[in-house]
Amino acid sequence: MEALISPFLGVDQAWMSAATFPPHPHAGFSAVSYVFLDSETGIENRDNIGTHNLIRPGGLHWAAAGRGIVHEEVPAEVGKTVHSLQIFVSLPSNRQDSEPFALSLEPQDVPVVHLPGTKVRVPAGSFEDTQSPLNPPTDVTMLDISLEECVELAVPIAAGHCAFVMPIFGTAMVDGQSFSLNDLRVPVFPVQSTPRTITLQVPKGSAKVMVFAGPPLQSSAT
Template sequence: MTTIARMQRANRGQQFRAYRLHASDPALLDPFIGIDHAWMSAPTFPPHPHAGFSAVTYLFLDSETGMANRDSLGTRNLIEPGGLHWTAAGRGVVHEEYPAVTGDTTHLLQIFVNLPRDRQGNAPFALTLAPQDVPVVERPGSRVRVPLGRFGGVHSPLTPPTDVTLLDVTLEAGGELDIRIPAGQRAFFMPIHGSAELDGLSVGLDDLGAPILPVDDEVTTHKLVAKAGAAQVAVFIGSPLRQPLFSNGPMAFASQESLIAATAAYQRGEMGHL
């Protein structure tokens, strides 16, 4: 049975607002930990640690500027509108990102993806995908960007440590799109603009509803429809890791002992500095 999760609004002053999807039961989103659909127009979060999972930033094409990204690995880059940056934190990294032009608004997804237990203690690394390298599938009434994973015969060039799919779906008014979910995989849907229907269920910012499909033993196909005007929806798909989750916010591990050890390592400065 499809579950309708409710996103929560989150604001930090005038420069940051977001809709957050963080399930009270981690199994509902597994292998994802949580998603922030956000708008940011000025530096908002100071440098902070991550460990045990991956922090992924995807900028929508309507962003007015890019995101300046840096970390304690020495990464310094600009995430351009339409591009994606994946930070696999592993045993720990210090990270910061902010709009490249203060006052211009970035429109983004901040995606937190769990790492398989046997990779949570690995060395951190980063992956970057430029906007022009994101595969696009054009169909009557719809356009799908595929920054992660696969759809409609195309495949993202990235090979991340957790195999997940992210689809940025744009539907014209009256447009329809069939989305195939592989057997054994989790899928959920977040509204970005306008409102759509998934198998007759609302996907819209008016009610903050985000449908989460049950994991099925067989391949299933689901229909997205934009009935009341154009719509944009983000689709998340991945195989559940089915492992414990212990988190203090910026870090998440499969054991309490690993979480405590990573926290101590950060306090000793072992995750580096910016």
């Protein structure tokens, strides 16, 4: 599976209302936190390189661990729930032992593309002619897509990029196949030499999905 979704090492969807990620180390890859807009509060983030910031709903924090970083993430307000993704991304081999650093993107700086019945937030990479201002150490695209009933959206994937779709809520059709949060697998699109499009549809109700894409990397990160 890793070969199919590289440069992504893993993605975890989390709802937390208490301290869930006490101080813990990473090395050799990037740990990315993306907080959904429906979160009741943000994440208070701190690390051993001097970062201490609030990841507000709709915002993103990218910790490039390099040779090693220790960070901690807790809900900013006691008793309120954070809905977020923890995304682990390979670093290029020549950056896996580099000095760690952190990047942040505030909610208001995440570009948004509005189409009929569709909203696409672009925290990383690009969608159509819209580019995220984030300049991460690994070339990836992350799209937060909200779809209303009976809407169809074509998502372009560049040649040489793999991609996968992660359902967040609701049921969506991905290239004609139905997927929801309860499914044990996600739609994966291996690298191909020509550009392609992924077609998203919502037959009933509304749905949210994340689309991840990027060129594969070889990584020895652990």
